[in-house]
Amino acid sequence: MAYVSMGEAHRRITEYLNRFCGAVSYQDSPMLCRLLSFSSNSPSLLSLADALNVFQDASILIRQSDKFSEYGEILAHLFRSLQSYRFGNLVEAYLAFEKFANAFVQEFRNWESAWALEALYVVCYEIRILAEKADKELTSNGKSPEKLKAAGSLLMKVFGVLAGKGPKRVGALYVTCQLFKTYFKLGTVNLCRSVIRSIETARIFDYEEFPRRDKVTYMYYTGRLEVFNENFPAADTKLSYALQHCNPKRERNIRMILKYLIPVKLSLGIIPKDELLQKYNLHEYMNVVQALRKGDLRLLRHALQEHEDRFLRSGVYLVLEKLELQVYQRLMKKIYIIQKLSDPARAHQLKLEVIAKALRWLEIDMDLDEVECIMTILIYKNLVKGYLAHKSKVVVLSKQDPFPKLNGKPVGS
Amino acid sequence: MNRRSRGSSSSSGSVGGASDSCRRRSDVPRNRNNDNNKGGDSADVSFIVGTCSSMCPERERVTRERLRDLSVFERLHGNPTKSSSDLAVKKFCRTLSAADVQASDVRPLPVLEETLRYLLSLMDSREHPFEVVHDFIFDRTRSVRQDLSIQNLASERVIHLYEEIVKFHVISRQRLQSCSGASISSMHHLNMEQLAKTLTTLYNIYDVNRKPDYIYENEAEFRSLYVLLHLNTSSGVMGEPLSLWFRKLTSNLIKSKEMCFVRKLLRSYRNGNYRSFLRTTASEATYLQYCISEPHIREMRSFAVECINNVCYKLQPYPLLRLSQNLMMKYIIFRSWMLNLYAMSVVLRYVLIPMAALCCQRSRQASAVQRKVLKTMI
Numbered sequence: 001m002a003y004v005s006m007g008e009a010h011r012r013i014t015e016y017l018n019r020f021c022g023a024v025s026y027q028d029s030p031m032l033c034r035l036l037s038f039s040s041n042s043p044s045l046l047s048l049a050d051a052l053n054v055f056q057d058a059s060i061l062i063r064q065s066d067k068f069s070e071y072g073e074i075l076a077h078l079f080r081s082l083q084s085y086r087f088g089n090l091v092e093a094y095l096a097f098e099k100f101a102n103a104f105v106q107e108f109r110n111w112e113s114a115w116a117l118e119a120l121y122v123v124c125y126e127i128r129i130l131a132e133k134a135d136k137e138l139t140s141n142g143k144s145p146e147k148l149k150a151a152g153s154l155l156m157k158v159f160g161v162l163a164g165k166g167p168k169r170v171g172a173l174y175v176t177c178q179l180f181k182t183y184f185k186l187g188t189v190n191l192c193r194s195v196i197r198s199i200e201t202a203r204i205f206d207y208e209e210f211p212r213r214d215k216v217t218y219m220y221y222t223g224r225l226e227v228f229n230e231n232f233p234a235a236d237t238k239l240s241y242a243l244q245h246c247n248p249k250r251e252r253n254i255r256m257i258l259k260y261l262i263p264v265k266l267s268l269g270i271i272p273k274d275e276l277l278q279k280y281n282l283h284e285y286m287n288v289v290q291a292l293r294k295g296d297l298r299l300l301r302h303a304l305q306e307h308e309d310r311f312l313r314s315g316v317y318l319v320l321e322k323l324e325l326q327v328y329q330r331l332m333k334k335i336y337i338i339q340k341l342s343d344p345a346r347a348h349q350l351k352l353e354v355i356a357k358a359l360r361w362l363e364i365d366m367d368l369d370e371v372e373c374i375m376t377i378l379i380y381k382n383l384v385k386g387y388l389a390h391k392s393k394v395v396v397l398s399k400q401d402p403f404p405k406l407n408g409k410p411v412g413s
Numbered sequence: 414m415n416r417r418s419r420g421s422s423s424s425s426g427s428v429g430g431a432s433d434s435c436r437r438r439s440d441v442p443r444n445r446n447n448d449n450n451k452g453g454d455s456a457d458v459s460f461i462v463g464t465c466s467s468m469c470p471e472r473e474r475v476t477r478e479r480l481r482d483l484s485v486f487e488r489l490h491g492n493p494t495k496s497s498s499d500l501a502v503k504k505f506c507r508t509l510s511a512a513d514v515q516a517s518d519v520r521p522l523p524v525l526e527e528t529l530r531y532l533l534s535l536m537d538s539r540e541h542p543f544e545v546v547h548d549f550i551f552d553r554t555r556s557v558r559q560d561l562s563i564q565n566l567a568s569e570r571v572i573h574l575y576e577e578i579v580k581f582h583v584i585s586r587q588r589l590q591s592c593s594g595a596s597i598s599s600m601h602h603l604n605m606e607q608l609a610k611t612l613t614t615l616y617n618i619y620d621v622n623r624k625p626d627y628i629y630e631n632e633a634e635f636r637s638l639y640v641l642l643h644l645n646t647s648s649g650v651m652g653e654p655l656s657l658w659f660r661k662l663t664s665n666l667i668k669s670k671e672m673c674f675v676r677k678l679l680r681s682y683r684n685g686n687y688r689s690f691l692r693t694t695a696s697e698a699t700y701l702q703y704c705i706s707e708p709h710i711r712e713m714r715s716f717a718v719e720c721i722n723n724v725c726y727k728l729q730p731y732p733l734l735r736l737s738q739n740l741m742m743k744y745i746i747f748r749s750w751m752l753n754l755y756a757m758s759v760v761l762r763y764v765l766i767p768m769a770a771l772c773c774q775r776s777r778q779a780s781a782v783q784r785k786v787l788k789t790m791i
Contacts, residue, residue: 187657187660187661190653228654228656229646229654230654308667309664312660312662315656315659315660317656317659318656318659318679318683321680321683322683324680324684325684373686373688373717373739375724376717376721376724376725377684377685379720380719380720380723381685388721388724388725388726389725389726390730390731391729
């Protein structure tokens, strides 16, 4: 930490105070954003922190002038938070920032127009990030992490402030997205429900009014929730919307959307091109897609096992497991095609014994009873058209379209 | 006794009022202060330390004797107005405010252990019908959980108590099915509710004091019960979708034998593979897992009959014996189940299933009706 003289410290603090009060008086939102953005680690904020440390009690300076003391409470908490942040005391930094945020939101309420909306966004963002860091610190000290949860409550409060008739209401979606990020991190996604309900049913909100960036994020998270609940058509709609409207330059975001969209599309029988997987570095899905194309059950199982951890963490594992039936369908189709080549007259008869043999080649051992069971399910769920003759141990395929495509509907619907 | 405290883990920070601890089964006991005592500090000012030395606090016993509010199990020589310290067990009651609770009314851990041991010994009692036994143990174990929660107890001994209580709920669930009576279905519902709550608390305690990479002795089995309760996506017994739930498990747990077993079951169930489901259950399920899976076993068997009925060629009937083997049912039981279906269908005059074999209906409309019939049979 650089050495700072008393005089220099005095100068820096006063300069910040002037900037802050100026920003508020002239409604200079971008300036205010810069002044509040701790996580940007800007040199001016860091040097301010050093100055505060030297000066010890900046409240004297604040009280000196009426102009400053008007925002006395806000500034005092802000300074304390910045100091703690500089020294890596993240729990203390969070606590002070929370107090600052509360005071700031109160002021924000009193400002008639929505000029400070961007600054409010910064506050919401910072509080979430600080809370995450504070929780990390708590767990590393063997204590229980609770700050992110507290940040969630504060964000809900901000949401309440924005959920009104005035121009400030367009900010509600941004705060919603911050809430989503918080709840997803905490694992308490059921809490998303109430805020989703507010956005989607409250009459003050007109969805089209919200900024595009926020709409994309919103659709991404609600799409993910649909994936968790295995509501594939809804998930498809939402995630596709997010993909369509996402800025094409934001490759990282596109990758995140695709990570969830691909399993959903696969469940609906739609297979992505390899180039797409390559472009966005989604190698984990390559073998899955390959297995679906070839009807290779062994490859599917192997792929699931290889990336088990990753798929479980992102919550798509159970979705991918269900692709097994489609893989079986593909395998049956292949057997049918091969039979057609050698003996077209009898190709539509699939002997259970032949199917069992094919599975053995894939190193999957199944007795005839289980093969019969699988075929029964495939026919029942309309993945195969035909019937089963139990005594002859044969599946007789329909002459027309024996392997119907899913056409965008999930299996068995 | 480990007392790991956690910060406010619930929505309201207030302790009194409606948010009394005996109703909040799913919360980890919470610390009113934000400071954390690193384990070992037993001078925890916010939680009561129980001092009641018998299964039931003296003054409660006396009051209930006077009011003739004694369960059959608590009566001394059948006398409805007299009990004893060996027989009376503290009843569950919703305390309106935690501040009203006195230390002399709360039982410390050793007494709770003794109480639970006694309660569970009554499970095999033949003197009374099972509904009565269940009702008593249900209520009294709820009170045990209440005492554990008020004192914020969480240690390996406590884990063992919760595990035993879960077992009770699971076994009850099975035994209640062979009982009859008007109140059985609501008993069943309440039983499932408390099963869910006990499991949630148990999972919280597993998590609270966890050393990295460590899983408790029975943890894998008890975690696997959650999966079995959620095989069906639409039945949200405990609210959280499975995909989300799996995210939180440690890798040790996921790779454990019990979790691998239930995941295999889950896969079979979701894909409709009744053969694999039944076979896997038969070969690998523990008793507890089997009890919880029972409704799904019935479901898979019905589903199998439905599928086969739909899909099989009617001129090649499926022998009942073979089917009963595939569905792993004793032939006699299977045949009588099929006969019931037939009798039902004759009465309803909607579908015809010949006795000696299963016919298959090719048309979808007929099978839709059949499906309805089958569903009512489960």
